[in-house]
Amino acid sequence: SxxxxxxxxxxxxxxxxxxxxxxxxxxxxxxxxxxxxxxxxxxxxxxxxxxxxxxxxxxxxxxxxxxxxxxxxxxxxAPVFRPVGGLEVATTPERWADLARRHGLATSWGIEARLVDPGECARLHPLLDPGAVLGGLHVPSDGLAxxxxxxxxxxxxxxxxxxxxxxxxxxxxxxxxxxxxxxxxxxxxxxxxxxxxxxxxxxxxxxxxxxxxxxxxQPLAHQYATTAPVPALAGAVQEASAPILRHQDADLYYREHGDRIGIGSYGHRPMPVTAAETEAHENSCLPFTPDDFADAWKQSLALLPGLAETEVSAGINGVFSFTPxxxxxxxxxxxxxxxxxxxxxxxxxxxxxxxxxxxxxxxxxxxxxxxxxDLHRFTDVQLSPEYVAGRGAQQFVEVYDVVHPLAPPAVLRPLRTSPFYPRQQELGAVFGESGGWERPLWFEANAPLAEGLDLPDRDPWASRWWSPTVAAEALATRRHGALYDLTPLTRIEVTGPGAPDFLQLLTTNDVARPVGRVTYTLLLDAAGGVRSDLTVSRLGEQRFLVGANGPLDLDWFRQHAPDDGSVQLRDTTAGTCGIGLWGPRAREVLQSLTPTDVSHAAFGYFRARELFVGGVPVTALRVSYVGELGWELYTDAATGLRLWDVLWKAGRPHGLVAAGRRAFDSLRLEKGYRAWGIDMSTEHDPVEAGLSFAVRQDKDFVGKEALERRPHDRRLACLVLDDPATTVLGREPVRVDGRPVGHVTSAGFGTTIGRTVAYAWLPASLGDPGTAVTVDWFGKPLAATVAAEPLVDPSGARMRC
Ligand code: FAD
CATH class of the missing domain: 3.50.50.60 (FAD/NAD(P)-binding domain)
Structure with missing residues (x-):
């Protein structure tokens, strides 16, 4: 070996x-x-x-x-693990609600857990004042290592x-x-x-x-203190019998050490240890700074009143690692x-x-x-010392916070902006972040379009990082058209005499098609799991443009590229930019700006061409992730702003708007377009993920043999929530007859159908349309039904016209 x-x-x-x-x-x-x-x-x-x-x-x-x-x-x-159980308590209504959400997460991932009332919290952890808590989440299999x-x-x-x-x-x-x-x-x-x-x-x-x-x-110090003996624990024979305890509202956790209590705090100021200092440290234990612990002690007395009979007797500022x-x-x-x-x-x-x-x-x-x-998930701009230190410290600050799953990072922004950024700001973009890129979620300028829309009420949690304007943008896309900023999507240029064979071997579909064709295809790993999904556009005999999911795809390509120099790989993402021009009026807008014939006969579906749009050289792909007629238009970063401006000017008379990522997600869910890394991963195969159409049996590709041996016993099913007024966001457990059977991957309100769409992994036997399920939402079962997909335009006529 x-x-x-x-x-x-x-x-x-x-x-x-x-x-x-x-x-x-x-x-x-x-x-x-x-x-x-x-x-x-x-x-x-x-x-x-x-x-x-x-x-x-x-x-x-x-x-x-x-x-x-x-x-x-x-x-x-002596055992090295003590299964004393874990108890997270809530002292605020917001945390109590969040514990119900975490109960759902535990259930989704197969961990047995239960919500307990204050009395039960105190029974489990006798030091705890039941009057101080609203309840807790108890996980019996947690414990002390x-x-x-x-x-x-x-x-x-x-x-x-x-x-x-x-x-x-x-x-x-x-x-x-x-x-x-x-x-x-x-x-x-x-x-x-x-x-x-x-x-x-x-x-x-x-x-x-x-x-x-x-x-x-980023190494950061974190305070851990132990008390002197606690009278209420006198005579404790075991090292610990009460569950490990989290009091996240005060950034604290506790365990027993015999008759003493250990208290960990994340409530203090971040204490970064610089690179120059780490080398000098022989161990990870820095001197305790009692002043930083004062509030933690006060909060601890409120939760565990018996501690008033004792005091802090020892402490450390212990160092460990935080990533961005x-x-x-x-x-x-x-x-x-x-x-x-x-x-x-x-x-x-x-x-x-x-x-x-x-x-x-x-x-x-x-x-x-x-x-x-994956070590390589970050792009270069995310590897700067400032970024690592700033985002690492933010992770420390937020470690016990109630963090909304859609909330973008709060610090070190903007980092990367597309050429359209100034226009997006003028339109009142509310930005999220993806791979370090500022990405509009929606545009406040479109708020008037939402007036008068008859949308079901959303609860406060689902309303965060959402706006009725999202629905207005989705509807505007289906009715007229919209511009979407595609710049953050990774683009890889693959060139050289070996390029066709190289891509053919790595991907499941036939990508070595005539120049001008675009192909949707998958990367599988050697076990037949879905490693990524791509669009591969053949722009020349030896030149391909690959629309990828992120830096990991480039990495995979690099690992597999022949070392004879016959294939060159170049990540063109940062030097280029892209706009999705999608909607029924897209052709009229585009045609008004280019001498090239963009009729369906001349520029068909899943075709690529290089053309000029308002004087800007553009690579145009006739594909759409939202299920409407249209093009992805790519150009150099330097000409991007002009491309945006000419499209905007030509499009406005047709009712064209700028639209954000949340509308994009709503539309793609209605069309059943999967998001790699969220809906599927290497743990799933293409059959289970509903992507068999992208796998050609008549060619060789990485993962083919393994794929043939896989049992395909799960399904990525499309659920529609029965009540239009209910919403889920992703990762919720799915149940049949009250029994957990799977979990939601991604979800969002489908504006066109007026219901929430949720994709979910289910056993294959439950994946057929019509199956009734429930989805947990903060502990409440929401009725949903497995639906035939896609929900919108099953024949694809809207895109192929
Ligand atoms: P380490 O345990 O740090 O081991 C790294 C080893 O590398 C060290 O022994 C070091 O000597 C050696 N080394 C470094 N450089 C060299 C070199 N050049 N040559 C040779 N050897 C080298 N985690 C939890 O899950 N639950 C908790 O409750 C928890 N509480 C924590 C409380 C405190 C106070 C601290 C400090 C950490 C806590 N953590 C907790 C985090 C957890 O301790 C760490 O994440 C984990 O121990 C890291 O393990 P490791 O093996 O990667 O690193």
Whole structure:
């Protein structure tokens, strides 16, 4: 098996050694600059609370695996995990409502949970004042992980299989040979390796730098204090019996340490540890700053009055990692094959992450969808020190906040703007953010169009980051037409003599068609899972424009590109811009601006041409993600503003408006167009996702064999909520006869049909139209029915005219 070096013997390094050796990769050396196994990193100081429920299905899955694994492990006869349960309490109506939403998330991701009243909260956690809370969310399988023993127990299993753990080995360099990693330099000498995994915790950026890699995480200190003995806990024989407790309204959490209480706080000012400082820190434990803890103590007395009989006796400002989006960093260095990272991982997710990474290394890919954790999910502008520090600190601030799923990030904006930005501002755009790009959600200038629309009421949660103007923009698109800013969508130019064969092998549909054709196609991974969906436009014999989902697609292309120079790849996103001109009047508008014949006969559906529009050179694709006649029009960033202006001027007499992403989503849901990463991922195959039409059996492509062997036992089903006045937003559990059977992926109000459309994963047996289901909304079951799709214009006549 390959020689593997893991840098860091914290919980992640130990778990990786276990998961790799269990899969037959037994030549594993784990190096730590500290002693074993309390090596001095964050794991040495973590109180180890494992709350599994998370908005991210992937993180919940990782946590569930960690609980299952650690729950079965002992070190010298002592368990390393204590399943005391988890209790999150609410002291405000907003939090109480949010706990109902989190109950839904837990149910969606298969974690058993229940909402409990104040009396039950106090029964579960006797220190708690029932008068201080409105209720709680109880997850019986949550619990306490003892991070150091849990690491050691996994290390011992790995050592039995042949792994080595070397204390006091500090990695000082990363060596490479023949374009690959070849080992690490340490203060004790050179250690050769075929694979190096950086699991160095918050020192990750320092170790990454040794390999020329930016590891985008920000180390921040977080306060953890323990009390002197609490009289009410006197005589406690166990280390902990009450559930781990979260009081998120005050940014606090608690656990028992015998007759003492441990208190963690996220309520204090962010305390970033700069890159220059991290190297100097021998461990992750900085001196406690009592002033920063004063409010946490006050809030704790209100929730747990028995603490008045004691005092804070010890505390630390413990350091760990925060990424710009709060997710871990997993994957292989783009420019140094063999150098991997497993960074910014909580104890909670450690075993699940290690399993996924071990699968990735040994089997070629993880079985869990990890796109949210992929090291390469960020674009270059998101890798600046300012961005990483600013967004990392914001993650710290928001860690326990009630965050609306559609709320855009609040800091470090605008970062990237399209050439249309000034016009969008003039039109009163309300902006969201995507991949660092400002993206209009809707335009206040269109508000008058919403007056008089007969829209069902929306509840306050569903009304956030939404406006009746969204519906007006969607209707205006179907009636007349609209301009949509497509700039943030990733565009990749694939050129060279090898380009047709290269794309043909990577994608499921036939893309090597005549020049001028556009093809919707999929990328599958080797296991037949949907890795992405693309439009591939053949602009020349050896020139293709690929509309992709993000930086991960370029990465996939790079990994598979032949190394003989026959294929060139170029991400043209930032240097170009795009407008979706969609709606029944799109042709009249476009024709008035171009000498090229854009009639259906001359410029057919799913065709591409290069033409001039109002004097601007444009690549025009006759495709539409909203289900209307129209074109995607791409040009250089420098000519973008002119393109917007000429289209706007020509379009206004036809009733054309500017429309935002929320209208776009409403329209695409009505047409059944899937969003990769939300509706489907590598865990699903094209048959299950309803995309068989994009798979050609008469050609070879990556993932084909595996696809044939898959059971296709799930369906991405289209649900329509029965009551027009009900709405869901995504990730809610779906039930049949009260029993959870699946979860919603994306959802939105379909303006044309006057109901909410929700896509949901269901067992194949329940995916047929007519099946009655319910969708949980803050604990309330909303009636819905599986519908035949698409809901609008099934024949596609509106687009093919
Ligand atoms: P670490 O444990 O930091 O291990 C990294 C190791 O790399 C270190 O041992 C270090 O010595 C070694 N290393 C670094 N550089 C080098 C080098 N150049 N050469 C050799 N070795 C090197 N998580 C939870 O899930 N639940 C909690 O309740 C929780 N509470 C926390 C409370 C506090 C106060 C803190 C500080 C953290 C908490 N966390 C919690 C977060 C959690 O502790 C960390 O996310 C996790 O322990 C990180 O594990 P790791 O193995 O990646 O890193």
């Amino acid at each position: 390959p020689r593997v070096v893991v840098i860091g013997a914290g919980i992640v390094g130990c778990s990786l050694a276990d998961e790799l050796t269990a899969r037959g990769w037994t030549d594993v050396t784990v190096l730590d600059r500290g002693p074993l196994f309390a090596a001095g990193g964050s794991s040495s100081h973590a109180p180890g609370l494992v709350f599994q429920t998370n908005p991210s299905r992937t993180l919940t899955e990782f946590a569930r695996y960690t609980v299952g694994k650690l729950g079965g492990l002992e070190l010298d006869g 003892h991070a150091v023993p849990a690491g050691e127990a996994q290390a011992r299993r790995a050592i039995e299989r042949g792994a080595r753990f070397l204390a006091r080995h500090r990695v000082t360099g990363v060596a490479q040979a023949h374009g690959r990693v070849s080992g690490v330099e340490t203060d004790q000498g050179f250690v050769p390796a075929d694979v190096v995994i950086c699991a160095a915790g918050f020192w990750g950026p320092d170790v990454g730098a040794l390999a020329g890699l930016t590891v985008p995480l 989006d709060g997710m871990p960093l997993l994957g292989e260095h783009r420019d140094l094959p063999g150098f991997w990272v497993a960074e910014a991982v909580w104890v909670t997710h450690s075993a699940g992450v290690a399993k996924a990474l071990a699968e990735w290394l040994v089997e070629g890919q993880p079985r869990t969808d990890v796109h949210e954790c």
